[in-house]
Amino acid sequence: MAALMNPDSSDEMVDHLVDFFDQIAPVYDSWANGQHSRVAARLVELVKPKKGQQALDVGTGTGLVAHFVAAKVSPGSVMGIDLSDRMLSIARSKESKNTQFLGMAAERLVFRPETFDLVTMGEALAYFADPDDALNEAYRVLREGGRIAVSCQRRSLSTRAQDLFFQGLGPLARRHYLNFPRYSSERSRFGEPDVLPRLLESAGFEVELLTEMVTGGRAQDAREWIEMMAGAGPLPYTLIKALGPRYRLELEADVESAMDSLGDPDDSFRYHHSYLMAVGIRR
Ligand SMILES: C[S@@+](CC[C@H](N)C(=O)[O-])C[C@H]1O[C@@H](n2cnc3c(N)ncnc32)[C@H](O)[C@@H]1O
Incomplete structure (x- = not known):
């Protein structure tokens, strides 16, 4: 199967990412008023897990998707895997009898072929060192259908803001x-309707459903904006947290004037959280 992109598997990048997720773990679930939880709930609603199924949640983080799936598949069970110990320990701390969380790379699953009925990857694919390998592994561990x-x-x-x-x-x-180490800019296109289905098809899946979720809002001021954007990814997080108080104030002033430069006050501090969601079948 032809790889669609070059793997970005440098250890430095993986360390940087895991560090980022370890640090934001305690605030991950409350970020942007629980945005990640709403996205996880929608993804699970789309894939319609059934009672008794065995599921795998790859890049499980704090287990948002895994716990929603667990409630639906019981007495079946959910295995969640991730590389961040702190994300995993939050996932484990949530009440559930039919979940299990393990430290494991998406690209090297230890499970036998055709072990699971369902694989979920919530907001995780673009972070994997090798997204093609992760999808191929998902295909391998899924049962036919x-x-x-x-x-x-x-x-x-x-x-625009x-x-x-x-x-x-x-x-x-x-x-x-x-x-800071960064993945190639191709990753920023993973959520486009002409890219995600192609990635899934290249791993052998037949795409059965494609849908979008778009939400948004406005921050009140530069301080609130910067706090929220710090949680948006490893680069803004590391950079913003590295600034001392004086440079932080300078950044707030720069953000204020950048927002003014947009011209229309309605555009200032406005953000969108947009996601593409796909469901594929393993034939
Ligand atoms: C944005 S979080 C998504 C968490 C969760 N799935 C959700 O929907 O909220 C991405 C997760 O992918 C994990 N991750 C990154 N690279 C990984 C890899 N190669 N293998 C397994 N997990 C990885 C990160 O540690 C992080 O917890």
Whole structure:
């Protein structure tokens, strides 16, 4: 099967990501008023887990998707895997009799072929060191007729305010002599309707359903905006947290004037959280 993209498997990038998820673990579930939980609930609603099924949640994080699936498949069970110990310990702390959480890479699952009826990957594919390998592994461990459900952020639906803010991060990092590992920009297109189905088909899945979830809102001011955007990914997080109080105030002033430069007050501090969700079948 031809790989659609080059793996970005540098250990440095994986360490950077795991570090980021370890650090944000305690606030992951409450980020943006529980946005991740709403996305997880929608993904599970789409794939319709059935009683008695065995499910695998890849890149489970704090187990949001896994716990929603567990409630539906009981007396079946859910295995959640991830590389971040702190995310996993939060997943384990949630009440549930039919879930189990293990430290494991999405690209090297230890399970036998055709073990699961359902595989879920909520907001995780774009973070994997090798997304093609992760999808191939999902295919391998699914039974014939089993389903995969994937959600990916759709970045092209970001607002002008978000675009402006994220464009400013590169120059900000350079100004402070900070350099972080980053995945190639192809990852930012994973949530586009012409890309996610192609990734799934390339791993052998037949795409049965494709849908979008778009929500949004407005931050009240630069401080609230910066706090929220810090949780949006490893680059903004590491950069924003690295700034001392003086530079943080300077950033707030820069963000205020960038928002003013948008012209229309209605555009200032406006954000979208947009996701593409796909369900595929393993034939
Ligand atoms: C944005 S979180 C998604 C968590 C959860 N699935 C949800 O829907 O909220 C992405 C997760 O993928 C995990 N991850 C990143 N690379 C991974 C890999 N190669 N194998 C397994 N998990 C990985 C991260 O540690 C993180 O917990």
